[in-house]
Amino acid sequence: MTEHDRTTGPAHTPAPSNAARILRLVHEDGPIARAEITRRTGLNRSTTLALVGELVELGLVHEGPPPAGSAGSGVGRPSPIVRASADVVAAAVTVEIDAVEVALVGLDGTVRRRQVEAQVRPPSAAEAVDVVARLLDQVRVTGAETTGAETTGAETTGAETTGTGTGPAPAPGQLRLVGVGVAVPGTVRAEDGSVQYAPHLGWHDEPFAAPLADRTGLPVRAANDANLGAWAERLAGSGRGVDDLVYLNGGASGIGGGVISGGRPLSGADGYAGELGHTFVAANGIRCHCGAVGCLETEASRDALTTVAGTAPDDLAALAGALAADDPATERVVDRQVDALATALRNAIHTVNPEVVVLGGFLGVLLDHVGDRIVTAVRAQSMAGTADRLRIVPAALGRDVLVHGAAEIGFRDLLRDPGTVTTAVATTTPTSDRDDAAEEARTP
Ligand SMILES: [Zn+2]
Known part of the structure; x- marks a missing residue:
């Protein structure tokens, strides 16, 4: 995570102007009624009206009529809908x-x-x-x-x-x-x-x-x-509105990780935080390209899974289909990978206490296949209370x-x-x- 990303969070310094707050709200949560902007920002109605007008003038947002049949908030005319510009x-x-x-x-x-x-x-x-x-x-x-x-x-x-x-x-x-x-x-x-x-x-x-x-x-x-994937899933995917989130994506380049903590991307001193693919999960594990042994990304590897399943490495639909056949040799690899994943998540949970874990790429396919087994395995090795509210869900945004x-x-x-x-x-x-x-x- 770069320094730049830290400022994509809602609480960066210096404090954003009210116009910036409105633009961010419309960008992240829009289309949104102007009355709702007033409510969410705590600004008064005339201020919201003026600031939305400024943003319209700048070409950043558009105002349109409320949806047909809308009764608004029950008082007076329905509020116009504000949308961010697609241009x-x-x-x-x-x-x-x-x-x-x-x-x-x-x-x-x-x-x-x-x-x-x-x-x-x-x-x-x-x-x-x-x-x-x-x-x-x-x-x-x-x-x-x-x-x-x-x-x-x-x-x-x-x-x-x-x-x-x-x-x-x-x-x-x-x-x-x-x-x-x-x-x-x-x-x-x-x-x-x-x-x-x-x-x-x-x-x-x-x-x-x-x-x-x-x-x-x-x-x-x-x-x-x-x-970036973690932030995108929080804004528009499976982690929408969640302030404490761990994201793991399994792809061609191993397993990448990202953490959102308190509504902000976790960056670390140099920007390298969240490398959960290189957390330690197996004492007798495989040597990783990073130099260490038993990293999550060597123990839970997309290519190991697709090889035993007999599917093309980047064809996740085919992988899902192959896993559904419950072949014993494939299931043994699935079991090992689920164990490795649960161990990595146990470590993440005790470190950042997320509300939601979002799994993307082949890890999402693995989750769909084994269902509650992962969260059950994580809870079984977590300190009482730390994973009670935890949800583990597949990523929603796919290739984009x-x-x-x-x-x-x-x-x-x-x-x-x-x-x-x-x-x-x-x-x-x-x-x-x-x-x-x-x-x-x-x-x-
Ligand atoms: Zn490694």
Whole structure:
């Protein structure tokens, strides 16, 4: 978790302006009635009216009529509905060992466009910067009319342009790109967004965010993928509204973890907190690439499970189908992996006392297969009371979890200060402003 992510939490300092509080509320919980904004923020009605008006003026939110048949709160006219703009977008970047993806995600959470480029081998950091910059160029330009075959994203929309706004209120349908967020399968240093170690990509101490900011002229934030996944599941997935949450995702790059504590992402001194995949679960375990023995990610491994189940490593539906057959050899691997997972969760529970554990990737498939066995095993080895309220649930956001998590850090500056960033938005495209934007990106 980077320093940047800490500020995605609701309680960052300095205190956000009331306009920022409203924008965050609409972004995270909207569409929402204006009367509900007044109630949730504790502001008075005329203040809410004025601030929502400012945000409308800036093009960040829209007001619409209440739903048909709505009786409002019972007094007077029904309150207008406030929604975040789908045209204000962040670029969400995911760098995986076999693919690089850039998606433009609206402030309302919709994925507007995406470009994916398969990689024949894990890209170096410099290659990844090149690929991201190229995909970003493709995804920013006008849609199908001018890009033709280059625009392969299934969700690419029609004739829109991006990032060419000349004032706070752009033409309808014009996308405004406010920042870039990158999800990295590795540890990302809080201080500068550089990648400390991404084992499956083979990256060591790579200054990733700064060169990408230089190349694109946009503010760039980078963070560990599972930490972003945890935040995304809290905002829009299985952990919605939960303040104390542990997230574990099992994928091609092992098991990533993220922790939300007291409503804020747990970062640690350098930004490396939450690496639950490398917590100790087996004394006679397998040697991990991290150098240790018996890590959760070596004892509960997707490839070990799919190998015995006879399914393709990335086909989770096929894995679920194979597990349902209850083959004895497969079940022995399932039992070992469930034990390893329960041990890791026991440790996490005694450390951070979560209300909910969210399991993604193949761990979600494992959970669906064994049901309450995991929570029962965790409770059996937990101190009385510590796991009474614990729920263990599958992740809800599927393959787009990292897209939504990365977009959140792309929106960070906007959510912190709607006015300033919106002014900057219109000036990020001309090359003359690139140095300023890059400098800004390096100065969290
Ligand atoms: Zn390890």
